[in-house]
Amino acid sequence: MRVSLISTALTALTLLVPAARSQPTPDEVDDLAAIGLKNRYAYDAANEDSRSRKCNSSITAVRREWGSLSKPERRKYIDAVLCLMQKPPISDPTEVPGARNRYDDFLAVHINQTLSIHATGNFLTWHRYYVWAYEQALRNECGYDGYQPYWAWNKYASDPINSPIFDGSEYSMSGNGEYVKHNGTPATPWTIIPPGPGGGCVVTGPFKNMTVNLGPVNPTLDGVPAQQGNGLNYNPRCLRRDISVNASMGWTKTSDVTSLIEENGDIYWFQTVMQGEFEKGSLGVHGGGHFTVSGDPGGDFFASPGDPAFYLHHAMIDRVFWIWQNQDPKNRLDVVSGTLTINNVPPTRNTTLDDEVNLGVLAPPVRLGDLLDTTGGPFCYIYL
Numbered sequence: 001m002r003v004s005l006i007s008t009a010l011t012a013l014t015l016l017v018p019a020a021r022s023q024p025t026p027d028e029v030d031d032l033a034a035i036g037l038k039n040r041y042a043y044d045a046a047n048e049d050s051r052s053r054k055c056n057s058s059i060t061a062v063r064r065e066w067g068s069l070s071k072p073e074r075r076k077y078i079d080a081v082l083c084l085m086q087k088p089p090i091s092d093p094t095e096v097p098g099a100r101n102r103y104d105d106f107l108a109v110h111i112n113q114t115l116s117i118h119a120t121g122n123f124l125t126w127h128r129y130y131v132w133a134y135e136q137a138l139r140n141e142c143g144y145d146g147y148q149p150y151w152a153w154n155k156y157a158s159d160p161i162n163s164p165i166f167d168g169s170e171y172s173m174s175g176n177g178e179y180v181k182h183n184g185t186p187a188t189p190w191t192i193i194p195p196g197p198g199g200g201c202v203v204t205g206p207f208k209n210m211t212v213n214l215g216p217v218n219p220t221l222d223g224v225p226a227q228q229g230n231g232l233n234y235n236p237r238c239l240r241r242d243i244s245v246n247a248s249m250g251w252t253k254t255s256d257v258t259s260l261i262e263e264n265g266d267i268y269w270f271q272t273v274m275q276g277e278f279e280k281g282s283l284g285v286h287g288g289g290h291f292t293v294s295g296d297p298g299g300d301f302f303a304s305p306g307d308p309a310f311y312l313h314h315a316m317i318d319r320v321f322w323i324w325q326n327q328d329p330k331n332r333l334d335v336v337s338g339t340l341t342i343n344n345v346p347p348t349r350n351t352t353l354d355d356e357v358n359l360g361v362l363a364p365p366v367r368l369g370d371l372l373d374t375t376g377g378p379f380c381y382i383y384l
């Protein structure tokens, strides 16, 4: 008898969903996710040696959309992030003199590796592993019993400031920055995001007193200069945002997400369109999400994980990758494209499945090919 372990898990989980959880209206991205999950069950059922067989029903984690979490569930996640910001760092102080807490350890690794993890062959797997390591830290070091939530950009693209993620309530990831006049955000050499209603310090919600300690390296906000050196020195300042409906409507609408998934069957094009074709004026859903938040460090290519919304954004990036993979599991679970250097500058060899993905102090190195299946390798999670 072949019963999909994941579908058994899902049935069990559906029964456990608390009644208090609100159910957002499913959209076409959710439809593609559901089709993908069905495909994946069928694929697993037909393949005895499917890697997901180790990821059984009792341990499959389900990552959910922020707006579908109950308020107490949101608050548990927020409190775990605040807890991480209170724990001592484990980075080598000679390498990361500015790290003051465990949250900074994650930011430091991203700053350090920025030029070898974006527009490279490892972009999707590196960030998948990175978000997973963060989720592990929240759970193992801060007692969090949920999983990494994601920000379904498209559900709130028309009004991100009033979304449950950024509405500034105690159940949000904090609100917009205070209004400060500025000249807009130079997202790329080809695209300047017009100034929005923020630009200053975040003064509402759970992260209003947060101190950003590292970076910026490549700031995009007027009046916030890059720090001297490599971005890893101590540079305490407030969290700033300039939430932009221009960016969210520009690149993260439902049609932006569905076309990315449906019109790019090849991993090269999928990851290229996702990350943005800057010279064509496109930020892609990746850049679109980052510049919906903007500010400091959100608008800094290197230090963007210094804004705690980063992890919800990158969970959605990972979900879109997962949805894309599940449209054709037979052909999309062992794919890699790209080289070792950003946009292949300077030129380097092609990335391979046997390359190592390295997160420094955050997690042990793993073979890239083992990070391509969210229900195989070190991972055991799906998205609902």
Ligand SMILES: [Cu+2]
Residues within 6 Å of the ligand: 110, 117, 118, 127
């Ligand atoms: Cu990144």
